[in-house]
Amino acid sequence: xxxxxxxxxxxxxxxxxxxxxxxxxxxxxxxxxxxxxxxxxxxxxxxxxxxxxxxxxxxxxxxxxxxxxxxxxxxxxxxxxxxxxxxxxxxxxxxxxxxxxxxxxxxxxxxxxxxxxxxxxxxxxxxxxxxxxxxxxxxxxxxxxxxxxxxxxxxxxxxxxxxxxxxxxxxxxxxxxxxxxxxxxxxxxxxxxxxxxxxxxxxxxxxxxxxxxxxxxxxxxxxxxxxxxxxxxxxxxxxxxxxxxxxxxxxxxxxxxxxxxxxxxxxxxxxxx
Amino acid sequence: xxxxxxxxxxxxxxxxxxxxxxxxxxxxxxxxxxxxxxxxxxxxxxxxxxxxxxxxxxxxxxxxxxxxxxxxxxxxxxxxxxxxxxxxxxxxxxxxxxxxxxxxxxxxxxxxxxxxxxxxxxxxxxxxxxxxxxxxxxxxxxxxxxxxxxxxxxxxxxxxxxxxxxxxxxxxxxxxxxxxxxxxxxxxxxxxxxxxxxxxxxxxxxxxxxxxxxxxxxxxxxxxxxxxxxxxxxxxxxxxxxxxxxxxxxxxxxxxxxxxxxxxxxxxxxxxx
Numbered sequence: 001x002x003x004x005x006x007x008x009x010x011x012x013x014x015x016x017x018x019x020x021x022x023x024x025x026x027x028x029x030x031x032x033x034x035x036x037x038x039x040x041x042x043x044x045x046x047x048x049x050x051x052x053x054x055x056x057x058x059x060x061x062x063x064x065x066x067x068x069x070x071x072x073x074x075x076x077x078x079x080x081x082x083x084x085x086x087x088x089x090x091x092x093x094x095x096x097x098x099x100x101x102x103x104x105x106x107x108x109x110x111x112x113x114x115x116x117x118x119x120x121x122x123x124x125x126x127x128x129x130x131x132x133x134x135x136x137x138x139x140x141x142x143x144x145x146x147x148x149x150x151x152x153x154x155x156x157x158x159x160x161x162x163x164x165x166x167x168x169x170x171x172x173x174x175x176x177x178x179x180x181x182x183x184x185x186x187x188x189x190x191x192x193x194x195x196x197x198x199x200x201x202x203x204x205x206x207x208x209x210x211x212x213x214x215x216x217x218x219x220x221x222x223x224x225x226x227x228x229x230x231x232x233x234x235x236x237x238x239x240x241x242x243x244x245x246x247x248x249x250x251x252x253x254x255x256x257x258x259x260x261x262x263x264x265x266x267x268x269x270x271x272x273x
Numbered sequence: 274x275x276x277x278x279x280x281x282x283x284x285x286x287x288x289x290x291x292x293x294x295x296x297x298x299x300x301x302x303x304x305x306x307x308x309x310x311x312x313x314x315x316x317x318x319x320x321x322x323x324x325x326x327x328x329x330x331x332x333x334x335x336x337x338x339x340x341x342x343x344x345x346x347x348x349x350x351x352x353x354x355x356x357x358x359x360x361x362x363x364x365x366x367x368x369x370x371x372x373x374x375x376x377x378x379x380x381x382x383x384x385x386x387x388x389x390x391x392x393x394x395x396x397x398x399x400x401x402x403x404x405x406x407x408x409x410x411x412x413x414x415x416x417x418x419x420x421x422x423x424x425x426x427x428x429x430x431x432x433x434x435x436x437x438x439x440x441x442x443x444x445x446x447x448x449x450x451x452x453x454x455x456x457x458x459x460x461x462x463x464x465x466x467x468x469x470x471x472x473x474x475x476x477x478x479x480x481x482x483x484x485x486x487x488x489x490x491x492x493x494x495x496x497x498x499x500x501x502x503x504x505x506x507x508x509x510x511x512x513x514x515x516x517x518x519x520x521x522x523x524x525x526x527x528x529x530x531x532x533x534x535x536x537x538x539x540x541x542x543x544x545x546x
Contacts, residue, residue, distance in 0.1 A: 022373075062369060062376040068349070068387035069342035076341070095397060096335060096366050097424040100295075103335040114341035124368060126399045126419055128426020146399055151370040153401020156447055157440065162433045167440070174429055 001087050001119045001140065003182045006207070009055045009085065010232035014267035017259060018056035018089065018209065019046065020239030021078065022063050027244055029251050039067070039074040042251075044081055046243060049256040053263040056235050057082050058089035058209075076115045087235075088118045089144060089209070095124040095131040102134040109138045120144050122187060122209075125171045129178055142183045145175050147199070150189025150212030172203050181205040188227075190218020190236070196226035207233050213262075214241035220262065224269035232270075238262060274360050274392045274413065276455045279480070282328045282358065283505035287540035290532060291329035291362065291482065292319065293512030294351060295336050300517055302524050312340070312347040315524075317354055319516060322529040326536040329508050330355050331362035331482075349388045360508075361391045362417060362482070368397040368404040375407040382411045393417050395460060395482075398444045402451055415456045418448050420472070423462025423485030445476050454478040461500075463491020463509070469499035480506050486535075487514035493535065497542035505543075511535060 010016050021043055028042045035041040047057065059078060064071035082088055094104040101123075106113040108121045120142035123132055135143045148158055148168040158168040165173075172186055181203075188199055190212035199208070208227050212218040213236050220236060227234045238258070246254035283289050294316055301315045308314040320330065332351060337344035355361055367377040374396075379386040381394045393415035396405055408416045421431055421441040431441040438446075445459055454476075461472055463485035472481065481500050485491040486509050493509060500507045511531070519527035 060369070060373055062367075062373045062380070066376040066380045066386045068380075068389075069345040071387070072342040072345060093367070093369050093397070093400075094335075096333070097422065100333055100335045103339040107335070107339045107341075113339045114344070116341075124366070124397045124399050126397050126430060127366075127422050127424060128429030128431070130424050130426040132426075149370065149400050151400060151403050153403040153405075156401030157399060157444065158401070160435045160440070160443065162435055162440070167430065167433070167435070170433065171430065 006055070006087055007232040009087070011270065013053065013055055013263070014270055015053050015055055015263040016232060016234045016236055016266055017054045017262050018058050018235045018237040019050050019054045019242055019259065020091070020211070020237045021046065021057055021059040021243075022239040023059070023243065024063055025067065029247050029249065031249060037074055037077065039064075039071070040077045043074070043078045045252040046255055047082055049252040050242070050259045051083060051086065053256070053259050054086065056087040056089060058091050058237055060239070061090055061092040072114070079116055079118065088120070090116070090118040090121040093122050093124050093146065095127050097127065098130045098134055101131050105135045105138060109141045120185070122146065125175070129174070132175070132178060136179050136183060142185060143179065144185040144187055144209050145171065147172050147186040148188050148192050148195055150191045150218065154189065154192070169198070169202060172199065176203065181207070185209050185235075187211065190223050193219060193222035193226060196223065200226060200229070205229065205231070205233065207235060209235045209237065211237040214238045220265055224266065228269060228273050230273055236266070279328070279360055280505040282360070284543065286326065286328055286536070287543055288326050288328055288536040289505060289507045289509055289539055290327045290535050291331050291508045291510040292323050292327045292515055292532065293364070293484070293510045294319065294330055294332040295512040296332070296516065297336055298340065300520075302520050302522065304522060310347055310350065312337075312344070313350045316347070316351045318525040319528055320355055322525040323515070323532045324356060324359065326529070326532050327359065329360040329362060331364050331510055333512075334363055334365040345387070352389055352391065361393070363389070363391040363394040366395050366397050366419060368400050370400065371403040371407055374404050378408045378411060382414045393458070395419065398448070402447070405448070405451060409452050409456060415458060416452065417458040417460055417482050418444065420445050420459040421461050421465050421468055423464045423491065427462065427465070442471070442475060445472065449476065454480070458482050458508075460484070463496050466492060466495035466499060469496065473499060473502070478502065478504070478506065480508060482508045482510065484510040487511045493538055494542075497539065501542060501546050503546055509539070
């Protein structure tokens with residue numbers, strides 16, 4: 001999916017909501033456990049209920065991997081089921097030396113490898129340029145690089161001073177040498193909303209993927225105020241607050257309500273840019 | 274496996290060789306492709322041929338993931354086949370916010386999750402303490418934290434100055450607050466052998482996992498000189514130079530020869546400590 005297509009979708013749906021498909025088999029409604037693939041049955045219902053208010057879906061790969069081969073099958077079915085007009089993110093936080101990163105890129109981008117066709121993958125920057133570049137070789141595919149994450153441990157290294165900037169700022173600066181904003185996003189946690197202003201100065205055009213609104217306590221108003229660009233340029237993720245809004249048979253309806261509340265709030269911020 | 278058991282194995286076998294099971298279905302001998310699981314058939318032959326000269330096996334997870342669910346089945350069979358007296362490393366370079374890292378830990382450590390029982394997993398440090406700690410909650414299991422990697426991109430961030438040290442030194446220093454050497458190793462690339470002396474000053478007791486000898490050009494003599502401790506404390510990985518020593522029916526025998534050459538050289542360095 002192109003930068004223009006993604007921004008177009010944002011204005012069309014009046015939404016920059018990304019639904020995190022962090023589907024935990026221990027948390028899904030019990031009536032689904034009799035299905036042949038409970039994780040896919042849950043995801044299918046969530047996708048059906050939210051596809052008109054979400055512009056992206058982001059399965060966190062850990063939730064699927066922890067189920068072994070069966071989890072990868074649920075992931076394959078889920079990705080195949082998502083309408084191709086909606087952006088997909090493999091939240092995998094991968095990164096390795098070049099020939100190995102190339103295999104991770106094939107895994108998530110090339111359907112003839114692992115049967116998956118994501119639009120993008122999240123990548124960890126610690127190993128530097130040759131761990132990131134292999135993901136950029138796929139036309140129409142995106143890298144979403146970890147910059148400033150939402151967890152307490154982000155202070156340990158990301159916030160350390162390197163010369164006159166913090167490490168996450170160096171990461172953002174370097175990465176912009178590797179790729180243009182047409183295929184490079186950054187992860188910035190919603191709990192770090194006050195830093196978004198500084199980040200927009202060094203990355204004025206890149207999409208920012210912002211997790212941590214909802215369960216982790218970030219504010220959608222703050223994130224939108226500092227993160228939105230005239231183009232859109234923002235994806236805000238919510239996972240648990242949508243997926244587990246109800247543990248009963250009404251889970252999909254309740255998930256949709258939660259997603260729609262976020263979408264309506266987003267529409268007001270889009271009206272203000 | 275305990276620190277003492279691993280060091281004991283090193284002196285018993287006179288080896289600190291880790292065989293990297295980076296099994297690429299495009300590179301294995303063609304006569305194996307008629308097997309029902311060619312990757313497992315290859316790994317089984319390599320393990321049979323090298324188990325008495327290797328102290329660890331390290332499958333790089335990317336090679337299995339790129340095969341989809343089938344790849345995870347090959348990985349399950351491989352791990353089950355490795356004798357439990359030999360240390361196993363899931364080279365996965367994972368790391369995410371706490372509740373997600375916990376799922377990655379379950380994937381590789383808890384056999385009831387994904388059917389895998391590794392002794393250790395490689396972890397990326399960028400997200401800080403709460404992305405690493407969940408892996409440390411499993412008794413007898415190890416974290417192998419990326420510190421200074423063997424690839425050119427290691428210069429981009431790992432070698433940057435933070436106060437009066439380089440980032441990789443800060444990572445090593447911080448991580449030692451999180452865990453003792455009984456369950457914490459560091460990855461240091463063999464191409465960085467001259468840095469091993471500095472690393473041994475700040476991590477005198479931790480095992481170091483050193484990839485990059487062979488195909489990537491690192492010197493076993495240098496690595497051993499600076500990396501070995503009186504206890505042992507070193508695992509040196511070789512992958513391609515062993516696995517693909519021959520593409521014919523003699524691949525396992527040739528792999529063993531390559532492994533044995535490394536083991537014999539290692540025995541001379543162990544005699545010198």
